Amino acid sequence: MHAPQVTLIQTVGLRKVFRKPDKGPGIRGSLRHLVQRKFSDHVAVAGIDLNIAEGEAVAYVGPNGAGKSTTVKMLSGILVPTSGQVFVDGLVPHRARVENARRVGVVFGQRTQLWWDLPVRESLELLRDMHGVKGPRYQARLEQLDSVLGLGELLPKTARKLSLGQRMRADLAAALIHEPRVVYLDEPTIGLDISVKDRVRSFVRQLVADGTTVLLTTHDLADIEELCQRIVIIDAGRVVYDGDLQTVKDLHVRERTMSFELAEALTGVDRIAERLPAAQVQLGSNDHELTVTFDRIALGAREVLSAVLAEAEIVDMHIDEPAIETVVRKVYAGELRVGAGNAPAAESTS
Amino acid sequence: MTSATVPAAAPLPADTRMRRLRAYRRMARTALRSLMAYQTSFLFGMLASAFAALSMLYLWRSVLSSGSRHGFDWPQMKAYLLVAFVAGSLVSSYTDYRMANRIRQGDVALDLVRPVDYQWGRFAESLGFVVYEAGTAVAVALVAALIFGGVPLPDPHTWGLFVVSALLVFPLRFGIVYVSGLLVFWTQNYVGVQAARIALITLFSGALVPLVFLPEWMRVASAYLPFAGMASTPALLYSGGLHGSAATTAVAVQGVWSVVLWWLARAMWAGACRKLTVHGG
Amino acid sequence: MAELRRKLWLYRRLLGAHVRATLEYEADFWIMSLSAVLVQGIGVVFLWAIFRSIPRINGWQFWDVVLIYALVVVAEGLSVLFAQGAWTMAVTVNLGQLDALLVRPYPPVLQVLGSQVGMNGLGNLVLGGALLFAATSHVDVVWNAGRLALTVLLVISAAGVKVGLNLLTNCAAFWLRSPYSMFAFSMHSLGELARFPITIYGLVVRIAITAVLPYAFMSYFPAAAVLSAGTARWLGLLTPAVAVYCLWLGVAVFRHGLSRYESSGN
Numbered sequence: 001m002h003a004p005q006v007t008l009i010q011t012v013g014l015r016k017v018f019r020k021p022d023k024g025p026g027i028r029g030s031l032r033h034l035v036q037r038k039f040s041d042h043v044a045v046a047g048i049d050l051n052i053a054e055g056e057a058v059a060y061v062g063p064n065g066a067g068k069s070t071t072v073k074m075l076s077g078i079l080v081p082t083s084g085q086v087f088v089d090g091l092v093p094h095r096a097r098v099e100n101a102r103r104v105g106v107v108f109g110q111r112t113q114l115w116w117d118l119p120v121r122e123s124l125e126l127l128r129d130m131h132g133v134k135g136p137r138y139q140a141r142l143e144q145l146d147s148v149l150g151l152g153e154l155l156p157k158t159a160r161k162l163s164l165g166q167r168m169r170a171d172l173a174a175a176l177i178h179e180p181r182v183v184y185l186d187e188p189t190i191g192l193d194i195s196v197k198d199r200v201r202s203f204v205r206q207l208v209a210d211g212t213t214v215l216l217t218t219h220d221l222a223d224i225e226e227l228c229q230r231i232v233i234i235d236a237g238r239v240v241y242d243g244d245l246q247t248v249k250d251l252h253v254r255e256r257t258m259s260f261e262l263a264e265a266l267t268g269v270d271r272i273a274e275r276l277p278a279a280q281v282q283l284g285s286n287d288h289e290l291t292v293t294f295d296r297i298a299l300g301a302r303e304v305l306s307a308v309l310a311e312a313e314i315v316d317m318h319i320d321e322p323a324i325e326t327v328v329r330k331v332y333a334g335e336l337r338v339g340a341g342n343a344p345a346a347e348s349t350s
Numbered sequence: 351m352t353s354a355t356v357p358a359a360a361p362l363p364a365d366t367r368m369r370r371l372r373a374y375r376r377m378a379r380t381a382l383r384s385l386m387a388y389q390t391s392f393l394f395g396m397l398a399s400a401f402a403a404l405s406m407l408y409l410w411r412s413v414l415s416s417g418s419r420h421g422f423d424w425p426q427m428k429a430y431l432l433v434a435f436v437a438g439s440l441v442s443s444y445t446d447y448r449m450a451n452r453i454r455q456g457d458v459a460l461d462l463v464r465p466v467d468y469q470w471g472r473f474a475e476s477l478g479f480v481v482y483e484a485g486t487a488v489a490v491a492l493v494a495a496l497i498f499g500g501v502p503l504p505d506p507h508t509w510g511l512f513v514v515s516a517l518l519v520f521p522l523r524f525g526i527v528y529v530s531g532l533l534v535f536w537t538q539n540y541v542g543v544q545a546a547r548i549a550l551i552t553l554f555s556g557a558l559v560p561l562v563f564l565p566e567w568m569r570v571a572s573a574y575l576p577f578a579g580m581a582s583t584p585a586l587l588y589s590g591g592l593h594g595s596a597a598t599t600a601v602a603v604q605g606v607w608s609v610v611l612w613w614l615a616r617a618m619w620a621g622a623c624r625k626l627t628v629h630g631g
Numbered sequence: 632m633a634e635l636r637r638k639l640w641l642y643r644r645l646l647g648a649h650v651r652a653t654l655e656y657e658a659d660f661w662i663m664s665l666s667a668v669l670v671q672g673i674g675v676v677f678l679w680a681i682f683r684s685i686p687r688i689n690g691w692q693f694w695d696v697v698l699i700y701a702l703v704v705v706a707e708g709l710s711v712l713f714a715q716g717a718w719t720m721a722v723t724v725n726l727g728q729l730d731a732l733l734v735r736p737y738p739p740v741l742q743v744l745g746s747q748v749g750m751n752g753l754g755n756l757v758l759g760g761a762l763l764f765a766a767t768s769h770v771d772v773v774w775n776a777g778r779l780a781l782t783v784l785l786v787i788s789a790a791g792v793k794v795g796l797n798l799l800t801n802c803a804a805f806w807l808r809s810p811y812s813m814f815a816f817s818m819h820s821l822g823e824l825a826r827f828p829i830t831i832y833g834l835v836v837r838i839a840i841t842a843v844l845p846y847a848f849m850s851y852f853p854a855a856a857v858l859s860a861g862t863a864r865w866l867g868l869l870t871p872a873v874a875v876y877c878l879w880l881g882v883a884v885f886r887h888g889l890s891r892y893e894s895s896g897n
């Protein structure tokens with residue numbers, strides 16, 4: 001496929017446990033806690049092994065509370081792991097924060113990198129100075145970012161006054177002003193409207209094309225489909241799947257739906273259904289529409305097509321691609337336990 | 351934002367009054383409970399003022415070690431300072447800051463929607479707090495008294511007036527804190543104004559130095575200002591520094607100022623409502 | 632060396648950024664400055680009122696005490712102007728705003744300290760400077776180049792002590808999950824005891840502000856050194872060392888706090 005690549009991000013048995021003091025309410029509780037120290041442990045990340053090579057675009061997916069943000073925070077040096085190891089470009093992030101910051105760009109969907117009371121331009125200039133980006137290079141970078149993100153119009157505005165979409169664009173610029181090799185995007189499209197989402201996605205696509213290593217955490221599965229080849233699914237602090245996106249879809253989403261628009265109203269749905277016993281044949285909202293849902297392992301698209309053609313005249317046709325959404329929903333619902341890219345565990349019939 | 355109307359002067363029907371009273375009682379209790387939630391913050395605040403009182407006590411002990419000054423010997427000064435401390439802890443900076451912050455952040459819009467009079471509402475809340483504030487302050491004062499070798503009992507001639515004066519401290523302090531909180535409507539800045547206000551008031555209330563130590567013109571000024579009633583009057587009545595007609599006058603002045611400030615606040619409120627700007631976002 | 636210069640330059644940039652952001656509120660600036668002058672001024676009035684009735688406190692006369700007081704005001708002014716950011720820690724740490732700082736290539740502790748410029752700092756400095764000048768011209772010492780240099784050194788060190796202790800006490804934000812800096816504020820109030828000659832205090836208090844949280848090195852001991860007064864003056868000469876110690880301690884505790892940071896809050 002391709003030459004062996006440099007592993008840029010590596011974690012071994014990465015673990016993070018949050019300790020909450022178990023104290024009763026009010027001042028009595030606090031005082032008692034001074035004597036009887038009780039804690040409850042919350043394991044956010046329970047041992048994760050990751051190996052991400054340079055230039056990969058990896059989707060990091062999981063339900064709320066699965067440990068995605070916690071992992072990203074450990075990778076960026078914000079949190080110190082409870083145990084296990086993490087290396088990014090040869091550095092341990094939380095030990096070499098400043099050095100690590102030079103090589104990494106982070107965008108947190110819900111928090112901003114910008115100085116709240118300053119115009120965006122000044123925030124970027126401060127970051128430029130911190131990173132030591134030289135003048136001409138900085139200008140070139142700004143132009144680049146302007147062409148994809150429309151940064152120019154945001155520059156004079158105070159961060160406080162930006163809309164969510166504008167802020168996200170500015171934050172992306174801020175994270176990338178120093179052209180880092182590694183970029184973590186934690187929920188970058190959350191709350192954005194579709195036009196801004198498109199902009200962000202095309203921007204990330206450009207990043208990936210340029211060879212930047214990208215780790216993308218998101219709930220918006222459309223982001224993944226467009227941007228990543230590899231997906232890591234995490235649940236309750238553990239990796240549940242780590243491998244090729246297409247493989248996951250092919251292996252685990254066996255359901256296909258073909259929809260047909262017919263020339264004439266169909267009288268005999270049953271005749272088609274007889275030809276395709278393994279499939280679910282249904283009329284759409286009007287007599288001219290037909291949908292056939294089937295297990296693609298059991299049945300091929302061609303067979304479905306010929307069965308319908310035998311009974312009706314087709315005007316238009318549409319095949320639904322399997323969506324990662326389905327896989328993930330099944331993982332969230334606990335219906336699916338996915339092996340690490342190998343033969344999957346038995347899939348429960350849904 | 352339309353201006354809120356100042357409640358009509360006509361007396362309300364009895365059941366509305368009852369409902370209002372119940373609402374105020376509820377606000378007082380809620381305030382107290384919320385204080386419990388921020389207990390640590392409040393207690394650290396109390397610790398801060400305890401340190402201040404501590405430094406005063408040590409300082410005056412040193413000053414008076416060579417004999418009494420301006421009619422104060424050490425035991426009397428101890429009593430004075432401790433009473434001033436307790437008086438100063440009521441309607442504390444906690445309430446102060448909280449109220450001004452709400453005004454500044456525009457939360458006042460929410461308060462205006464509630465079917466209770468804003469001023470009475472704040473009064474009820476402060477009443478809720480003051481129970482806790484007074485309790486904690488007295489406890490701290492007793493500990494301090496212990497450390498410094500006890501404190502004399504209240505002066506037998508004036509202790510009745512002392513009780514009245516002590517009770518008047520609350521509405522008086524409320525008036526001052528509330529009026530300066532309302533200033534936020536005009537100045538927008540609060541931290542600087544508050545710091546300046548506290549410093550000035552503390553000086554003229556006699557909490558820093560008993561007023562007799564101040565030069566003549568300051569003493570005269572303090573007689574016309576409401577601040578003496580916040581600390582000096584009750585403290586002097588306890589320690590025996592005020593007698594006879596001077597004592598009764600001082601307490602009367604406390605009462606009068608409480609009422610004047612109350613009505614001043616109402617007038618300012620009406621003015622502020624006309625000017626009300628509610629923050630966006 | 633170039634690295635240090637760069638760090639300082641960036642620090643100045645950070646301070647400047649905040650100043651620009653807040654100069655929008657011009658009225659605020661004047662109110663805060665005047666308020667600072669008023670607040671500190673009233674403290675002096677208080678001292679003066681006391682000294683009207685007594686000649687000395689524990690052997691210290693009016694202008695000596697004013698000198699001690701002036702040192703506090705100047706130290707406070709310098710710390711407010713250059714390291715006020717420590718007071719934002721309670722909010723920054725507990726509302727998850729520290730994350731942004733940790734992914735920038737500049738020491739987080741410096742980012743925190745440099746994130747704010749207190750507008751009352753200038754007022755403090757002006758008044759403190761005036762008081763210092765007045766006090767030094769009234770006290771009972773012989774002024775020469777050496778003593779002058781010593782005074783300058785000690786004033787700067789006093790500010791260092793204040794900054795270090797501010798940072799140290801505000802690190803409580805890493806342990807107390809409250810967005811209010813009340814613990815640090817109460818310790819600051821403890822430090823206010825150092826406005827007076829500490830000989831008036833009982834032993835416990837003296838130990839607290841000399842050895843535990845060396846606030847006395849912000850004012851009393853340096854003043855004693857300048858005035859060559861008593862045995863305290865020898866301790867006063869240690870002020871620069873104490874300043875370094877306080878700063879080091881503040882940074883060390885900050886780093887420790889960082890290792891426990893949980894990045895909660897939104």
